[in-house]
Amino acid sequence: MPPLTAPTAPHDLENQIRGFLAAHDPHTTARLDFLRARFDAGLAWLHYPPGLGGQSLPRGLQPAAERAFAEAGAPDNDPRRIGIGLGMAAPTILAYGTDEQKQRWLRPLWCGEEVWCQLFSEPGAGSDLAALATRAVRDSGDWVVNGQKVWTSMAHEARWAILVARTDPDVPKHQGLTYFVLDMTTPGVEVRPLRQLTGEAEFNEVFLTDVRIPDAHRLGAVGDGWRVAQTTLMNERVAIGGGATPREGGMIGMLAETWRTRPEVRDPASHDRLMQLWVAGEAARLTGQRLSAQLAAGQPGPEGSAAKYAFATLNQQVSGLELDLLGEEGLRYDDWTMRRPDTVDFVGRSPGYRYLRSKGNSIEGGTSEILLNIIAERVLGLPGEIRADKDVPWKDLPR
Amino acid sequence: MSDELLYSEPEEDLRAAVADLLATRAPWSAVLARTGTSEPYDADLWKALGAGIGAAGLVVPESLGGAGASLREAAVVAEELGKAVAPVPFLGNLTATALLLALRESGAGDAADEHLRRIATGEQTAAVAIPFSTPPDWTTIGSLSVTPWPPSAEVHEARLTGRVTSVADALPADVLVVPADGSIYVVPASEARREPVTSLDMTRVLCDIEFDDTPAELLTIGYEPLRLALLAAAAVLASEQLGLAERCLDLTVEYVKTRRQFGRAVGSYQGLKHRLAQLWVQIAQARAVARHAASATGDEQAIAVAVAQAHCSTVAVQAAEECVQMHGGIGFTWEHPAHLYLKRAKSASLALGGPSRHRRRLAELVNLPPSAPTR
Ligand SMILES: Cc1cc2nc3c(=O)[nH]c(=O)nc-3n(C[C@H](O)[C@H](O)[C@H](O)COP(=O)(O)OP(=O)(O)OC[C@H]3O[C@@H](n4cnc5c(N)ncnc54)[C@H](O)[C@@H]3O)c2cc1C
Numbered sequence: 001m002p003p004l005t006a007p008t009a010p011h012d013l014e015n016q017i018r019g020f021l022a023a024h025d026p027h028t029t030a031r032l033d034f035l036r037a038r039f040d041a042g043l044a045w046l047h048y049p050p051g052l053g054g055q056s057l058p059r060g061l062q063p064a065a066e067r068a069f070a071e072a073g074a075p076d077n078d079p080r081r082i083g084i085g086l087g088m089a090a091p092t093i094l095a096y097g098t099d100e101q102k103q104r105w106l107r108p109l110w111c112g113e114e115v116w117c118q119l120f121s122e123p124g125a126g127s128d129l130a131a132l133a134t135r136a137v138r139d140s141g142d143w144v145v146n147g148q149k150v151w152t153s154m155a156h157e158a159r160w161a162i163l164v165a166r167t168d169p170d171v172p173k174h175q176g177l178t179y180f181v182l183d184m185t186t187p188g189v190e191v192r193p194l195r196q197l198t199g200e201a202e203f204n205e206v207f208l209t210d211v212r213i214p215d216a217h218r219l220g221a222v223g224d225g226w227r228v229a230q231t232t233l234m235n236e237r238v239a240i241g242g243g244a245t246p247r248e249g250g251m252i253g254m255l256a257e258t259w260r261t262r263p264e265v266r267d268p269a270s271h272d273r274l275m276q277l278w279v280a281g282e283a284a285r286l287t288g289q290r291l292s293a294q295l296a297a298g299q300p301g302p303e304g305s306a307a308k309y310a311f312a313t314l315n316q317q318v319s320g321l322e323l324d325l326l327g328e329e330g331l332r333y334d335d336w337t338m339r340r341p342d343t344v345d346f347v348g349r350s351p352g353y354r355y356l357r358s359k360g361n362s363i364e365g366g367t368s369e370i371l372l373n374i375i376a377e378r379v380l381g382l383p384g385e386i387r388a389d390k391d392v393p394w395k396d397l398p399r
Numbered sequence: 400m401s402d403e404l405l406y407s408e409p410e411e412d413l414r415a416a417v418a419d420l421l422a423t424r425a426p427w428s429a430v431l432a433r434t435g436t437s438e439p440y441d442a443d444l445w446k447a448l449g450a451g452i453g454a455a456g457l458v459v460p461e462s463l464g465g466a467g468a469s470l471r472e473a474a475v476v477a478e479e480l481g482k483a484v485a486p487v488p489f490l491g492n493l494t495a496t497a498l499l500l501a502l503r504e505s506g507a508g509d510a511a512d513e514h515l516r517r518i519a520t521g522e523q524t525a526a527v528a529i530p531f532s533t534p535p536d537w538t539t540i541g542s543l544s545v546t547p548w549p550p551s552a553e554v555h556e557a558r559l560t561g562r563v564t565s566v567a568d569a570l571p572a573d574v575l576v577v578p579a580d581g582s583i584y585v586v587p588a589s590e591a592r593r594e595p596v597t598s599l600d601m602t603r604v605l606c607d608i609e610f611d612d613t614p615a616e617l618l619t620i621g622y623e624p625l626r627l628a629l630l631a632a633a634a635v636l637a638s639e640q641l642g643l644a645e646r647c648l649d650l651t652v653e654y655v656k657t658r659r660q661f662g663r664a665v666g667s668y669q670g671l672k673h674r675l676a677q678l679w680v681q682i683a684q685a686r687a688v689a690r691h692a693a694s695a696t697g698d699e700q701a702i703a704v705a706v707a708q709a710h711c712s713t714v715a716v717q718a719a720e721e722c723v724q725m726h727g728g729i730g731f732t733w734e735h736p737a738h739l740y741l742k743r744a745k746s747a748s749l750a751l752g753g754p755s756r757h758r759r760r761l762a763e764l765v766n767l768p769p770s771a772p773t774r
Contacts, residue, residue: 126727128660151728196731197723197738268769269755316720323599323745328532328565330749333599336435352599355745356738359723360731367727369670389662397662 013061017043017068026074035077035111038069044077044110045086048094052106060293063244077112080343084154085109085116087239089162089181092232096179096220105160105181117158118236119149119182119206120229124399126151127370129164129233130173130226131389131397134208136165136180143167143180143218145188145211153364155191155204157342158184162232163213164225169395176394177225181217188212198356199336202344236365238300241307244289250311251318251347251354252281258322258351265325277318284310302378305371312361312368315346319354326351403471403694404687410475416452417479420444425485427736430602433486434739439595439604440571445487448476450521454489458496463512464519470631474638474693481642481715484602484739488524490635491568495525495576497631501624502583510555510618514574514585526572527628528591528608530565534752535629535704536760540622543579543610550582555617557584559610567750569593570606577615578625584615600746602739630704633751634692637707640715640747641689644682647718647740651675651725658727671725678721681714705761712748712757719744 024037038044039053046061048054070076079086086109093105108114125132134147145165155161161182168176182189188211193201220228248256258265259274288307291300323330334350346361347354362368376382389397406414424444433441449455454476459465466472473493480489496518499511517523529541543561550557559579569575570593577584592609652675655666665671692700692707719741723730730737748754762769 121728126660127665128662131660151731195733197733197741199733267755267759269759320716320745323749324753324755327749327753328530331531331565331596331599331605331746333597335597336601356741359720359741362724363727363731367724369668372670385661385663385668387661399659 013046013057013065014068016041017065021069021072021074026069026072031075032111032113034075036107038074039107039110045090048106052094052102053110058293059295060244077110078343080345081157082109082112082115083239083344084118084158085114085160088118088232088236089116089160091235092162092179092219092228093181095231096228100216101181101219109160114159115154115157117152117155117161117184118232119152119155119161119163119208120232121151122148123150127367129229130177131394131399132164132166132177134163134165135169136167136178136213138167138215139212141215142212143178143215145180145182145208145213147208149206149208151194151364152191152204152206153202153344154342155184155206156193156201156340160184161206162219164229166394167222167225170393171223172391173389173394173397174226175223177229178222179219179225179228180213181219182211182213183217186211186213193338193340195338197359198353200339200341202341233366234300234302234304237304237308237371238291238295240361240365241284241288241304241309241311244292245285247282247285249285250281251315251322251358252278254347254351254354255318255322255325258325262325265327270321270325273321277314277321280310280314281318284314302374305366305374306379308365309362309368309371309375312358315354315358315361319351319358322351323355404690406475406690407471410472413452413472414475414479417448417454417476418482420447420452421479421483421485425483427484427739430484430486431733431736431739434601439486439601440488440568441486442571444485445489445524445571446521448485448487448489449492449524455492455521455524456496456515456519458493458500459515459519460500463515465515466519470634470693471690473635474689477635477639478642478645478689481639481644481743482646484643484736484743486602486604488526488568488571490603490632490639491526491572492518492524493635494568494628494632495527495572495574498527498576498583498624498628499525499618501627502619505619505621505624510585510616517574523573524571525574525576526566526569526588527625528563528566528569528575528577528586529625529629530563531567531605531746531750532565532753533629534756534760535626535633535701536752536756537622537626537629540581541578543577545580545582545584545615546612548580550580550617550620552617552620557615557617558612559584559586559615560612561610563608563610565596565605566608567603567605569608570595570604575608576618577610578622579615581622582620583618583622583625585618586610586613586615590614598746600742602743603746629751630700633704633708633757634689634695634700636747636751637685637689637692637704637711640711640744641682641685643740643744643747644678644685644711644715644718647715647722647737647744648675648678648682650736651718651722654726665725674721675725678714678718681717685711685714702761702764705757705764708752708757709754709761712754715744716748 044053046057136143167178190207456465461467596605692703695703
């Protein structure tokens with residue numbers, strides 16, 4: 001294992017973890033009990049506030065803490081299973097939730113007791129999320145929701161969803177949105193599998209028919225849904241593209257392993273290509289690490305888009321080269337069976353799977369084109385495209 | 400000579416016949432539906448195309464009952480098959496045919512003629528038992544052992560033992576032409592054990608072939624005919640890749656014209672528009688190099704084929720990848736044809752050598768050595 005270059009934990013954090021492990025032997029404590037206790041001790045996500053699983057410490061300390069727990073043989077919260085909760089729902093709840101909402105949702109989210117999904121995209125509103133048509137209408141203390149969502153990863157596993165719906169069609173599209181948390185067990189929620197090109201069905205269509213959401217499950221103000229959703233999206237991009245990984249931690253590691261262990265695949269032209277991608281991987285990794293250090297305080301900005309863009313591009317190039325190197329083996333696939341996976345797995349399984357799954361990386365969480373627009377317009381300040389739809393009431397938009 | 404880069408009228412007629420057949424018999428929805436079944440190849444379609452339109456015996460001489468056409472016509476058929484990602488063993492059968500034709504030139508005579516005659520009538524479909532990834536300048540001798548050894552031109556009966564992996568178009572074949580230990584044999588397909596492979600390309604399902612003291616007939620000693628056959632196959636594959644790329648571009652252009660986001664057709668954004676225009680330029684070039692590869696003969700053929708493979712493989716993959724990306728979420732689903740093209744394009748780029756291997760070969764052919772000569 002190459003060394004982690006993240007800052008090492010300060011002495012007292014190390015002591016805390018050691019003390020915690022002494023009091024909760026990972027080998028004899030039940031997994032869920034262990035995770036709950038870790039959350040309650042403020043050793044879950046260190047940068048979260050006290051009482052909500054953290055200690056308001058810098059994010060950069062997290063990898064060292066994870067390493068300490070892993071070395072002690074402690075169970076983890078299976079982050080690949082609950083990525084949407086950890087990466088998207090949680091930071092949004094933290095930023096906009098009431099105390100009561102934070103208390104209710106964050107602990108079972110982090111412990112993996114409750115899986116979350118993201119009900120944003122619709123058939124007519126993908127890149128142009130603000131154009132979405134799912135309606136939420138107030139009915140005394142509840143909201144009644146009708147509409148269709150699509151490409152919803154893990155909806156079949158989820159207990160909760162973050163949902164953006166239109167509460168006011170008479171104002172321009174960005175202004176009439178409101179953000180909710182939906183209990184996926186509510187009557188009127190129907191989840192149907194959508195098979196993807198890898199063979200399995202990791203995502204879904206979700207039909208919402210007269211679904212009742214209590215007003216207490218609204219996140220942020222009525223009509224403020226776009227701003228709340230931005231928090232989710234910015235965090236999504238950081239969650240996908242940022243974060244601290246060890247050297248060769250991503251897909252490049254698998255390619256490097258193939259190269260090292262299989263001399264027969266080597267040739268000089270591919271070697272140069274491999275090294276270009278290795279450098280690109282290292283550059284992306286360090287940029288991601290730098291980004292998470294900058295994030296110590298506050299919410300991620302448009303820079304997260306760069307990390308996610310780089311991640312998608314690199315994964316596609318690396319997995320493409322892996323197949324090229326394998327030649328005959330690359331002609332073979334592992335399994336087309338239609339499954340319902342319980343994790344989002346970017347790198348697992350076979351080289352062919354990696355090649356195909358990585359095609360989604362430049363679509364999910366904002367397409368690469370949209371991310372480049374964000375960088376051009378919000379980072380560089382370049383003028384935007386002419387947008388005829390911005391100031392028109394949503395109900396008057398042509399569709 | 401520049402007419403060779405165009406299509407002749409008979410070629411356009413042939414194209415129209417194949418396109419018509421595919422439009423009715425192999426719409427992508429039918430191609431997709433077949434992928435999950437135990438019959439990955441469409442036997443009825445192959446019959447209609449091979450025997451009906453005569454694609455199976457296209458390059459077989461008229462004296463043996465074929466159409467006596469050249470690789471140019473075969474390449475036109477391949478273009479259309481690429482557009483439809485049609486599950487028929489055209490390429491494999493063509494490779495075997497080219498091999499038998501080359502054998503004939505080298506004097507293997509009657510045995511080859513008899514097989515060619517049966518291919519021309521559609522009575523039998525042939526495939527070459529060789530990994531689909533094998534480049535034309537292949538130099539190793541393969542994984543099979545032969546008895547008796549060494550082969551002699553007088554003794555035609557032999558027995559083959561061993562395993563050949565990832566063979567294209569052999570599942571629906573009746574007869575296998577088998578390169579083994581430096582010679583070329585023929586084996587009835589039913590005598591060998593063929594196991595389907597879960598293949599990246601779901602529309603050209605590979606198989607592994609097991610020979611176990613399997614009776615075989617010696618056709619010729621030496622691999623030169625194999626090299627010529629693989630060169631022909633690579634030329635025709637380039638046209639298949641061209642067809643695939645064209646269809647991906649068409650599908651994508653159509654979609655981005657109608658799909659609206661932010662109140663506009665997404666095709667109006669320069670970020671997409673320029674990439675599609677670039678793709679069109681690449682495809683126009685692919686057409687020229689593929690036509691040239693299908694026409695070239697003699698020393699020029701090896702160069703033309705290496706150029707065509709290096710270019711068309713890359714363009715097809717790029718077109719399929721753009722097709723997925725520009726369709727957004729829908730392009731990532733099983734229910735949309737984009738993935739059929741992506742899987743075919745990527746697999747085809749690993750077939751018959753792959754672009755990197757062809758560039759290396761080209762460097763030798765045009766005398767551009769990769770490094771200084773060692774003294
Ligand atoms: C694997 C996967 C998982 C997903 N999971 C979820 C999920 O859990 N929850 C959820 O809500 N959504 C999810 N999505 C949906 C994803 O967010 C959308 O697919 C994405 O935002 C694109 O929307 P679209 O599919 O409607 O494509 P469109 O927006 O229709 O885009 C089509 C093409 O046009 C381009 N384009 C659009 N606008 C512009 C522009 N202004 N300039 C240049 N190019 C443009 C796009 O980049 C794309 O290439 C997932 C998608 C995938 C592939």
